[in-house]
Amino acid sequence: MSLLTVGTVAFDSIETPFGKVEKVIGGAATYISWAASYFSQNQKLVSIIGDDWPKSEIKALNNRGIDTQGLQIVKGGKSFFWAGKYHEDLNQRDTLVTDLNVLADFVPELPESYQDAEFLMLGNLTPDIQMAVIQQMEQRPKLIAMDTMNFWMDVAMDSLLKTIEMVDVLTINDEEARQLSGEYSLVKAARAIFKLGPKYLVIKKGEHGALLFHEDEVFFAPALPLLEVKDPTGAGDTFAGGFMGYLEKSNDTSFENLKRALIVGSAMASFCVEEFSLDKLKNIQSHELESRLKEFKNLVHYSL
């Protein structure tokens, strides 16, 4: 049993109304793997970096039980770099720099030892790369989840649709669900997206929580109102990591268990945004996680 994640491993420069950091650790797969490591003991990472990405960070991943055999290191290459600036309304951000660097020529290669992965998380990337990873799996994983974004709907819709057809869980935000389905009602959007392939649709709404649709059912995980939100970068990936890590650990893909996983993902995301980069995500104590999960329960629990 293991969780295989493909996605970016990167450097970020981030400015929010609450501070500014330069060339810190980032990347979808980095957030996913760290968040999942609080649950899954057996993870495998597929990505690409230049030799500028700190060796100590690779070691830190290994120490969390994450196999990095599939992490290609390009000698003399530069790692993917993203810079962004958030508005006062943290739901809005401007991308200032996107340097693909080594990511531009990324061809994922699955080590033989990765073939037993039963859970596959496809972080936001070119749909062609996501598809290539699925195709390299000799046996279809028990559960494939895929994150994507509006950018791919604009520039690679055909290949995006082919990839979406192959996955079980699609995670996108509400605007993207509307764009992909052409439906304003999220209930109708979910129905339209189920026709494209996925059995589950997770709609991420940032500070407004997340919805999980399955057949005619729907479940909602709130976002915890926080005293401080310093940096929303990676919150969606952290959510996905908590979600998939919990599923892998419990090895249960029932709707009831996906509900629990949605809450766990939301709890992990609530930690992520409290500090810049992975500063909080790398240092969550088990009592903090327990008490955060209790806060989530109190937030929505009532008797009526």
Place this chain on the structure above:
Amino acid sequence: MSLLTVGTVAFDSIETPFGKVEKVIGGAATYISWAASYFSQNQKLVSIIGDDWPKSEIKALNNRGIDTQGLQIVKGGKSFFWAGKYHEDLNQRDTLVTDLNVLADFVPELPESYQDAEFLMLGNLTPDIQMAVIQQMEQRPKLIAMDTMNFWMDVAMDSLLKTIEMVDVLTINDEEARQLSGEYSLVKAARAIFKLGPKYLVIKKGEHGALLFHEDEVFFAPALPLLEVKDPTGAGDTFAGGFMGYLEKSNDTSFENLKRALIVGSAMASFCVEEFSLDKLKNIQSHELESRLKEFKNLVHYSL
């Protein structure tokens, strides 16, 4: 025991991406009173209309147990009229017409028989009028709730703050909470607003649900994802009506009971938006309400 509501009784013309209606029944107090009537058996209304507002609608209110002795009817006058057009994103709307008409000279007058009201709902109106109603009460009601909006923060902040100081529950949306408090974090906004007087803060987020803050606690009521949303007009008032109607009926102002009331208000609002004007709100069967409340529970209930 009774619920006293002050607010507008009006005509609306509404255009949404899903249809258009001309000069239909509207007004905050109308929505509040109808929604509350599914719970409270004893309501009193304070408002003003022209003699153009249908007598049959007044009778319909009376038939729901709503005393309209405090509803002033101006002979030859015209009722308040509002026209608006909603965007594709139903959270955005443009006001096309605001004809105050008889509302321009509204001086609320409480009939003697209204003095026993223990629950007071101040619908969105000039803060001066809201304050005048509080001041006319010989005995302070057990619970005073007040709805307001950014417009009054822009044009009547002094009088708004004086009124807010006198109430127990303030209901505003997230943007307004940020504007009023100067804080972006809703947790910090709530703390700042508690210093202004209220013990409870309800933050209405439309399709993203509602938050209830009290001391250091917070509770969240989701919005039910709906197949069809035809007209969001009056949703916030319907929410307030369900909330206050439930409180009056149960005569319990504990935080635990306010949580239940928040869910009830959200359920009522989910009916409101399914049809134009009060079309659905006037015709909710008790089995529909029960099953809607069950849907709300299923939406957020999980075991973890």
